[in-house]
Amino acid sequence: MQDSIPELVKAFSDGDNLAFAILVKRYQRKIYALAYQMLGNHLDADEVVQETFVRIYHKRQELKHVSNFSSFLIRVAANYSIDLLRKRKIHGELTDDPSSLPGNIQIYMSRRVRTPSDLYEDKTVMEEIRRALDQLPPRQKITAVLHDIEGFSKTEIAAILECPEATVRSNLHIARAKLKKILKNRLSKE
Amino acid sequence: MTHRHITDVIDDYIDEELDISTAEEVRRHLEQCRTCRAEYELALRLRNILSGNSAPDPGEDYFNEVSALISAKTVETYQTETAVTNLEQQRRNNKRAFYRSLVSVAASLVIFFTALIFGSTQNKPVTVNVLSYQGTSRVAAATENDDNDNVILTPAEQRNLIKGIILLGSPGHFEQCGILSDLLP
Numbered sequence: 001m002q003d004s005i006p007e008l009v010k011a012f013s014d015g016d017n018l019a020f021a022i023l024v025k026r027y028q029r030k031i032y033a034l035a036y037q038m039l040g041n042h043l044d045a046d047e048v049v050q051e052t053f054v055r056i057y058h059k060r061q062e063l064k065h066v067s068n069f070s071s072f073l074i075r076v077a078a079n080y081s082i083d084l085l086r087k088r089k090i091h092g093e094l095t096d097d098p099s100s101l102p103g104n105i106q107i108y109m110s111r112r113v114r115t116p117s118d119l120y121e122d123k124t125v126m127e128e129i130r131r132a133l134d135q136l137p138p139r140q141k142i143t144a145v146l147h148d149i150e151g152f153s154k155t156e157i158a159a160i161l162e163c164p165e166a167t168v169r170s171n172l173h174i175a176r177a178k179l180k181k182i183l184k185n186r187l188s189k190e
Numbered sequence: 191m192t193h194r195h196i197t198d199v200i201d202d203y204i205d206e207e208l209d210i211s212t213a214e215e216v217r218r219h220l221e222q223c224r225t226c227r228a229e230y231e232l233a234l235r236l237r238n239i240l241s242g243n244s245a246p247d248p249g250e251d252y253f254n255e256v257s258a259l260i261s262a263k264t265v266e267t268y269q270t271e272t273a274v275t276n277l278e279q280q281r282r283n284n285k286r287a288f289y290r291s292l293v294s295v296a297a298s299l300v301i302f303f304t305a306l307i308f309g310s311t312q313n314k315p316v317t318v319n320v321l322s323y324q325g326t327s328r329v330a331a332a333t334e335n336d337d338n339d340n341v342i343l344t345p346a347e348q349r350n351l352i353k354g355i356i357l358l359g360s361p362g363h364f365e366q367c368g369i370l371s372d373l374l375p
Contacts (some may be wrong), residue, residue, distance in 0.1 A: 015267045017261075020264070020265065021257065021261060021265075024257050024261075025253075025257060028253055028257065029253065029334065030254060032245065032253075033244065033245040033250065034245075036245035036246065037243070037245055042246075042248060045245070046248075046252075046256065049256055049260075050256060050260055050263065053260045053264065053331065054263050054264055056258075057265075058264075058352065088249060110324035123355065125243070126243060129239065129243045133244075134250075138222055144240070147242060148236075148237055148240040148241060149240050149244075151241070151245055154207075172201070176201060176233070176236060178234060179236055180233070180236055183236065183239070186239070187235045187236060187239070189234055
């Protein structure tokens with residue numbers, strides 16, 4: 001477990017399945033969080049987590065030429081999230097309907113809030129942000145999520161999305177301006 | 191520094207991506223300008239609200255379950271696929287070896303019978319016993335008329351006869367060979 005990421009990636013690309021299992025453990029929360037922010041529900045986030053690692057497993061030979069595994073992994077997850085987002089826009093979105101979630105998932109998701117009023121407030125804010133983010137085009141949305149929610153730098157985002165840093169800045173600027181407009185009422189309350 | 195200029199750089203100011211002198215200039219302007227300060231606070235609130243919007247935690251059990259699922263979809267499937275591929279490869283090899291041995295046996299048989307047939311005709315007359323036939327035939331009739339030995343055909347005739355038998359014969363051989371002529375309607 002003491003292995004560094006580059007060592008684990010090298011071992012994995014050489015066929016070490018234990019190294020792959022460790023990489024899954026280390027990154028699955030990050031991928032889940034990103035996917036949840038992008039898609040807004042557990043079931044889609046779950047699909048992104050699984051599909052991302054399955055794709056990474058099949059691309060293990062390519063990893064020998066990848067300098068930054070984290071960016072590569074996030075890119076795979078981001079691209080799949082964008083694909084799924086577009087699909088959902090056409091075929092209808094999923095929601096975190098309690099009846100569709102396994103029992104243990106509901107318990108954990110409800111544990112993150114302390115009181116019923118917190119629950120209500122958190123849910124309301126989350127829902128408002130989700131609706132606001134949903135109004136952004138996929139590229140602007142992923143840029144805003146990666147930068148303002150997940151805390152990636154502009155350089156990292158440029159590497160993840162394989163675009164110039166200027167594009168990231170521009171997308172972020174437009175996304176923030178739109179979010180400010182959409183969330184005007186919420187922001188004035190804060 | 192103008193209001194317009196501040197609006198353009200306010201995000202970089204919050205991200206601490208401005209050089210020291212520009213950042214200082216922005217800070218001083220924000221202290222004096224109420225409109226720009228309101229803009230700055232709005233941007234800061236948006237940033238706080240977004241950064242505080244962490245995804246819910248589905249719990250450790252979920253992540254353990256997902257790890258197992260991913261393993262089943264990747265490592266275990268790959269191992270099964272590899273095993274199946276190896277088995278198929280082995281089956282293909284066995285089949286190929288079987289056909290190869292079958293061809294070898296067939297070739298050996300052809301060589302053996304050819305050698306037997308041609309070997310038996312080398313400098314050795316064909317006797318009635320070799321082409322014995324119970325039915326009525328000209329060969330049998332010829333044998334009965336021969337007092338010294340059983341020779342009824344010359345070596346050239348024997349060769350032609352055998353060739354004829356192998357190739358189901360030309361019309362001339364059908365006449366010579368009683369066996370074949372008797373078999374024909």
